Amino acid sequence: MxxxxxxxxxxxxxxxxxxxxxxxxxxxxxxxxxxxxxxxxxxxxxxxxxxxxxxxxxxxxxxxxxxxxxxxxxxxxxxxxxxxxxxxxxxxxxxxxxxxxxxxxxxxxxxxxxxxxxxxxxxxxxxxxxxxxxxxxxxxxxxxxxxxxxxxxxxxxxxxxxxxxxxxxxxxxxxxxxxxxxxxxxxxxxxxxxxxxxxxMIYSSIRTDQDTQRLSVPTRIGVRHPKLSSVIQMMEANIEEPISPSILAKDVGMSTRQLERLFRRYLNRSPKRYYMELRLQKARNLLMQTDMSVINVALACGFASPSHFSKCYRAHYDTTPYRERGSHAARLSI
Structure with missing residues (x-):
């Protein structure tokens, strides 16, 4: 300045x-x-x-x-x-x-x-x-x-x-x-x-309390496709009770197969896989930022049982929910 x-x-x-x-x-x-x-x-x-x-x-x-x-x-x-x-x-x-x-x-x-x-x-x-x-x-x-x-x-x-x-x-x-x-x-x-x-301050875009803090879905995923954005928004809003791909597809006027091709084309993964990653990301946040039990974290992220949750978590993060929480607590205590 x-x-x-x-x-x-x-x-x-x-x-x-x-x-x-x-x-x-x-x-x-x-x-x-x-x-x-x-x-x-x-x-x-x-x-x-x-x-x-x-x-x-x-x-x-x-x-x-x-x-x-x-x-x-x-x-x-x-x-x-x-x-x-x-x-x-x-x-x-x-x-x-x-x-x-x-x-x-x-x-x-x-x-x-x-x-x-x-x-x-x-x-x-x-x-x-x-x-x-x-x-x-x-x-x-x-x-x-x-x-x-x-x-x-x-x-x-x-x-x-x-x-x-x-x-x-x-x-x-x-x-x-x-x-x-x-x-x-x-x-x-x-x-x-x-x-x-x-x-x-060279601050040319003053925001108000009506502006949201995160980038729009198209900007975040690097894809501007209205139906894809709508489906992802529905996924993000329904983590605790996941919506089936067939219902998601129907809500945006597509067949399940068309939705599958859309996700494969733009995100290189299936709708089911993308949805699972969103749920696991929320689970990881809850494990690290709350005292919720692993069972309650699993339920809050749409998993029917702790064993299924642990299996999916290990497959994605290469560790269990319990070890993730323990290692996080150890890092904070250093």
Whole structure:
């Protein structure tokens, strides 16, 4: 970014700067955190005023490692905050392990004061664990959606890039922090300033809470075939109770044989094989991100018995569900 002073500035009324308190959780993602902080910094620069201030907290006031292995020295331990502060929890990988009892107790205590509380990337899990999202809409990174839905039935989970529900904010991770911060800046100081911030960040496609976080099916699979996309969407929406290939074919106006040829041509596998891979992928996410029993994981992914599930899992991943979970837990404990 150029060090040259901006030619255009926004005249904002003199007021007390709004303070954001970023709580860094172990293994947080730097992209989500940096995107949020940079949005605030640039808003100050483009307005010519100190509209925002920020500070960082972490358990014990000790340095916190990001998931990239880079340590950050926080400003303070978890401490008493003002009702006017905006609390932003910054999550990343292994959010369950990063959500300690002390953190939850502190978060519940601070939330009773009535501040805005947000969760970047996977930190929506921590907010939900603290009971802050009960009866509310929320989002979380797509990789954590399956486990979140299983763990928090009282939360309405969406696939949006970010969600604002009252004084609760959640994002899907990555650059979605920018989209959320641009909305907050626009709401408080006008869209012109938000657009100037986006322009400085070379961020040309500002998303709203109506945008979904994942690429479209055609983009993900690299194939633009409407009937193939429709079938895959049906598969992804029906993991627990799989739909037979004959019904899938009928729903898009094809014969089972035509559907088979379509999958072979574009994806080099049968519809049954593709569906199985989707189910096993969800099973792997649940094994690594939840405490669900292997039996319940099997049922949640459409397998009638643990033995069939284990057989299919071993054939695809070359390990059993039990060993997968054990090796994952061992890696996290290192």
């Amino acid at each position: 150029s060090a040259q002073q901006p030619a255009t500035r926004i005249d904002a009324p003199a007021e007390r700067p709004q303070r954001f308190v970023f709580v860094l959780l172990h293994d947080f993602t730097m992209l989500s955190f940096a995107s949020a902080v940079e949005s605030l910094r640039i808003a100050n620069r483009m307005s010519g005023r100190t509209l925002y201030e920020w500070t960082t907290l972490g358990e014990g006031g000790e340095p916190v490692n990001s998931c990239a292995g880079i340590g950050f020295q926080v400003d303070d331990d978890l401490r008493d905050l003002s009702r006017d502060d905006v609390i932003m929890l910054c999550g990343g990988v292994n959010i369950q392990g990063a959500t300690s009892k002390r953190l939850l107790a502190w978060l519940r205590r601070e939330a009773r004061k009535g501040p805005v509380v947000g969760g970047l990337c996977t930190a929506g899990h921590t907010m939900a664990r603290a009971g802050l999202l009960d009866g509310k809409k929320a989002t979380i990174h797509w990789e954590n959606q399956d486990s979140f839905a299983e763990d928090f039935e009282d939360v309405t989970l969406t696939k949006s890039v970010f969600v604002v529900d009252g004084n609760r904010l959640t994002t899907a991770g990555g650059t979605s922090s920018i989209d959320l911060m641009l909305k907050l800046i626009a709401d408080k100081h006008g869209e012109e300033l938000a657009n100037l911030v986006a322009d400085q």
